[in-house]
Amino acid sequence: MAAGDGAAPLLRMRGVSKSFAGTRVLSDVDVDLDRGEIHALVGENGAGKSTLMKILGGVHAPDDGLIELDGEPVAFGSPGQAIAAGVAMIHQELSTVPEMTVAENLALGNEPARAGFLLDRRRLRSEAERKLAPIGGGIDPDARMRTLSVGRQQMVEIARAIDQQARILILDEPTASLSDTEAQRLFEVLEGMRASGMGLFYISHRLDEVWRLADRVTVLRDGAHVSTTARGELEQGDVVARMIGRQVDALYVREHRRPGQPVLEVRDLVGRNGIGPVSFDVRAGEVVSLVGLIGAGRTEIARTLYGADTRLSGSVTIEGRPARIGAPGDAIALGVGMVPESRKEQALFSWMGVRDNITVASLRQHARFGVLDPRRVDEAARHFVDSLRIRARSPRQEVRTLSGGNQQKVVLARWLANDPRVLILDEPTRGVDVGAKHEIYRIINEQAERGTAVLIVSSDLPEALGISDRLLVVRDGRVVKELDGATATEEDVMSYATGVLKEAG
Structure with missing residues (x-):
């Protein structure tokens, strides 16, 4: 908790600024950390938290x-120097060696x-057991990390x-890929x-976690410090307003659609x-979500529909015509687009620019007599950069330099450029901030209004309940219950997802 006895904080950062390639990403930022405190850093993607x-x-x-x-100036020229001074960081992308054992990684x-x-x-094993003792959980020192x-x-x-x-200890989005x-x-x-006196910085987009853990909350926006407040002195809505610079009355807006x-x-x-x-069916202008526990088979259903995984039997029909989808290329030709679960590993060409990714x-739409027209490609990219409010210096900016939310909108733009009849979105808002979520929900609603059939896989139950016309509960690779999005509750979903309730008959 924040110290109140006048003692110097464990850490003090004052006037911190940083630019990359001429772009200012941090501007004169101040932040403190006390002993025995969990200090949350929140803000939109690109706000400067991770930097x-x-x-x-x-x-x-x-x-x-x-x-x-501890009141003494320090300057770290490498992560090794920071670690030697007692500062450790757990990144979103873990730095373990997959083929080595737990004990070998620890040593x-x-x-x-x-x-x-x-x-x-x-001795390697005995030391690993000692090192693992504070975290509990029965992790086998001899297990390979990849397992x-x-x-x-x-x-x-x-x-x-x-x-x-x-x-x-610094934790950057530590629960993004964890089960409950x-x-x-x-x-x-x-x-x-x-409780042991360590100071922790906790970066997360999940405000419910912040409200459970944090003693203080610092909000950053556009690389600048907005506020630092004791968690008990403000509401979540206040934090969201400070993060995005405006009040968001309703994050989830389910339109009154007539599929x-x-x-x-x-x-x-x-x-x-x-x-x-x-x-199951998905109708024109309808948003349907596949919900259930991790490992229930939701992503596998989506991948099979898209041709990324093999279909053994059964039929798929698109607009009344049998769809023979043996590979993603077949799906694309039939007007099916899919935003996969992992944009970095499965969707983005990180070394390419925003324009080329879109x-x-x-x-083919931008070619004349078989020759690509660069002007038309530029115009198409610019259209989606503007309409989806993608924050990039230019359409030529490398996509890997964008925030997570803007990367996700680039992947969305790729499929919207194809004017899809069916749009499959697997965890469309994972790892993106509140402002980007609001934008993605707006895009989903706009696509439904255009008559697109939208199928979503979501582990975020409030999200699925908030934006869906119908929810299909998946358990053990099968749809076990259909629920009305307007009346369903989290308890309804979990009761069927866990098997507490079973579909009659």
Whole structure:
């Protein structure tokens, strides 16, 4: 909790500024961290949260500003220097070595040896057990990292930070890929670290987590400090307004739609990935969500429909015509677009610019007599940059330099450029901020108004309930219940998803 006895804070950052390629990403930012405090940093993607913490973690050097640790000025030229001073950072993309064991990862760079050069495996394992003890959870030191869930890999990184005697721990979107059980275990560990006197910076878009954990909340917007407030002194709506610079009255706005005839009809679909038989329809101008527990088969249904996974049997009809989809190219030709679960691994060409990422699936539309017209490509990209409010310096900017929310809108733009009849969105707002979520919901509603059949996979139940006309509850690779989006509750969904309630008959 924030100290009130006049003692110097554990950490003080003053006037921190940073630019990349002439673009200002942090402007004169101040922030403190006290001993025994969890301090949340919130803001839209691109607000500067991760950059500020990477400066503290020695990844980037500030252009201006002062950092003090225990009242003494410090300057970290590398992550190693920051770690040596007691500052550890758990990044969104974990830094473990997948093919090595848990014990080997924990000892990386400081392996115990016998006779000066032989690896002492007995000591390696015993030391790993000691290092893992503070986090609990029964992680096997001999397990290879790639066999662990993301949540357990994250716990290993935290164990390593504790062993390195970190006094400050930075966590950047730590629950983005965790199950509810893993997230709850993480919260318990973090609360224990706070009680031990450590200081923690917690970056998250999930305000319910912030409200559970944080002692203070700092809001950044457009690289500038907006406010730092004790969590109990403000409401979540106030934080959202400060993050995006305007009041958001309703995040989820379900339009009063009147869906038309079925566009997508699925009958007895069975996939090689273990799903099926599955049957459902999505009508023109309708938003339907596949909901359920992690591992229930929602993504697998979407991938099979799109041709990314193999269909074994069953039929798919699009606008009354049989759809033979054996690969994603077949789906695209039939007017089906899909935004996959992982934009970085499955959708974006990170080395290419915004323009090329948007137009890569619709180049034929911009050709004359088989020759690509660069002017038409530029115009198409500019149209979607403007209409989807993609924040980029220019359409030629490399997409990897955009915030997560803007990257997601680039992927959306790729399929909107094809004027899809069916749009499949797998976790469309994962890892994006509140402002970007609002924009993505606006795009979804606009597509429904145009008559597109929209199928969404979402692990965010408030989101699915807020934007869907219907919800299809998936369990064990099958649709076990259809719910009306206007009347369904989270309890309804979870009761069918867990099998507490079963469809009659």
